[in-house]
Amino acid sequence: MPLQLSYTRHTLQFKFDARTSRGAISEHQVYYLKVWDTASPSVYGVGECAPLAGLSIDYRPDLEQKLQQVAYLINEGEATLDAGAELPAILALQEWPALRFALETALLDLQQGGKKRLFDNNFSRGEAGIPINGLVWMGDRKFMQEQIEKKMQEGYNCLKLKIGSLDFTTELNLLQQIREVAGSDSLTVRVDANGAFTPQEAYKKLERLARYELHSIEQPIRQGQVEEMAQLCAYTPVPIALDEELIGVQEPQARKALLECIHPQYIILKPTLVGGLAASAEWIKLAEERSIGWWITSALESNIGLNAISQFTAQYDINMPQGLGTGQLYHNNIASPLQIEQGELWYKPAQQEWAFNE
Numbered sequence: 001m002p003l004q005l006s007y008t009r010h011t012l013q014f015k016f017d018a019r020t021s022r023g024a025i026s027e028h029q030v031y032y033l034k035v036w037d038t039a040s041p042s043v044y045g046v047g048e049c050a051p052l053a054g055l056s057i058d059y060r061p062d063l064e065q066k067l068q069q070v071a072y073l074i075n076e077g078e079a080t081l082d083a084g085a086e087l088p089a090i091l092a093l094q095e096w097p098a099l100r101f102a103l104e105t106a107l108l109d110l111q112q113g114g115k116k117r118l119f120d121n122n123f124s125r126g127e128a129g130i131p132i133n134g135l136v137w138m139g140d141r142k143f144m145q146e147q148i149e150k151k152m153q154e155g156y157n158c159l160k161l162k163i164g165s166l167d168f169t170t171e172l173n174l175l176q177q178i179r180e181v182a183g184s185d186s187l188t189v190r191v192d193a194n195g196a197f198t199p200q201e202a203y204k205k206l207e208r209l210a211r212y213e214l215h216s217i218e219q220p221i222r223q224g225q226v227e228e229m230a231q232l233c234a235y236t237p238v239p240i241a242l243d244e245e246l247i248g249v250q251e252p253q254a255r256k257a258l259l260e261c262i263h264p265q266y267i268i269l270k271p272t273l274v275g276g277l278a279a280s281a282e283w284i285k286l287a288e289e290r291s292i293g294w295w296i297t298s299a300l301e302s303n304i305g306l307n308a309i310s311q312f313t314a315q316y317d318i319n320m321p322q323g324l325g326t327g328q329l330y331h332n333n334i335a336s337p338l339q340i341e342q343g344e345l346w347y348k349p350a351q352q353e354w355a356f357n358e
Helices: 063-077 099-110 141-153 168-181 199-212 226-235 253-260 277-289 303-313
Strands: 003-020 023-035 040-049 135-137 158-162 186-193 216-217 238-240 268-269 291-294 337-339 344-347
Touching: 003 063, 003 099, 023 063, 023 099, 040 099, 040 303, 063 099, 099 141, 099 277, 099 303, 141 158, 141 168, 158 168, 168 186, 168 199, 199 226, 226 238, 226 253, 253 277, 268 277, 277 291, 277 303, 291 303, 303 337, 303 344
Parallel strands: 135 158, 158 186, 186 216, 216 238, 238 268, 268 291
Antiparallel strands: 003 023, 023 040, 337 344
C-alpha cells in the first residue's frame, strides 16, 4: 500500500542562550515528519527536520513550502517511498540535507515497526552506553567555569569547549585551570572554534593551545578556505577536525577531493547537516580509506533526531567519545529513553517511555 506523509512544527526552548562564535540562540524551530502505510495508519515512523540558522544550507524561508511540496508528491502517489531505498529523485532533496535526514530516519523507524528502534544493536537494546563528550558552552568566565566543574563532577572523561567568543587569554586560562585539576591521561579536552580564527593568526594560536595537550580543535578557520586549511592540517601542533567544512559537499567526487586536498586528522559528522545517515556512512568510508579519524555529533536536534543519530552511531565500533550530549538542552524536549550516566549515553526504555504526541 502507498505511504503517506505529514509534518508538524515544534519550537524547542533552550534552558539558556546557547552561544557559539556565530552568536546566541534561545530557541530552535524543528519539524517532525510522520510516515505511515494507509493499510495500517496507527503504525508510523517519525523523523526530525531541524536545520540550524547560520549553518545549514537548508535553513531557508521556503523550508515549509518545500515540506508541503514533498508531502504533496508523496500523498498524491507521484513519489513512492521505500525504506532502505534511495529517496525518489522527483523530491529534489539534493540541497535539503535536514529534510533528507528526516525522511530517511522516518522510513527506517516505520520499517522497524514505528517503535523508534531504528537499528538492532547493543545500544538500542540497552546493553551498552556510548561514550560522549561533555559540552561546555560559550559564555562569560564564571558560566564556563561552572559548566566545567559540573561536567567533571558528572563523570565525563572528555570535555569539549566552545571557544572564540571570549578574549583568547581568558580561554587559555580556563584550559590551564582544567589541566591543573586533570592531566591529559585522565581527561581528554577538545575545543571547537567554529571558524573563529583568521588564517593569519591560526597557527600561532594553535601553538599556544598545544600547551594544554588537546585532543583536537574543530574548524579553527571558517570553511571554504581549502588551501589555508590544508596548510594548517599539514603543520598543526593540535590535531584538526573538519566540521562546517563538510556542509554542502554533496557529490561523492567532491567529498573525495576535499579529504585528499586538506587531509585533516579528523572529520566530524552531523547527519542533519551532511544529508542523513547514508551520506554520513559514505563520509566514514572515505575517511577510513584515507586513515582519517572521525566521530559523530548531533546538531541540536530534539531527542527524536538524537535517538536516530545515536542508534546509527552504535552500528560502528566506537573508539572515542562521540558528540551526542545535546539532549538535555531544552525545557520542552520530547521525553525519551535516552539517559546520560557517567559520561555515557544510554537507551533505557524500561525506565522512561517515549512521549511523542505531535
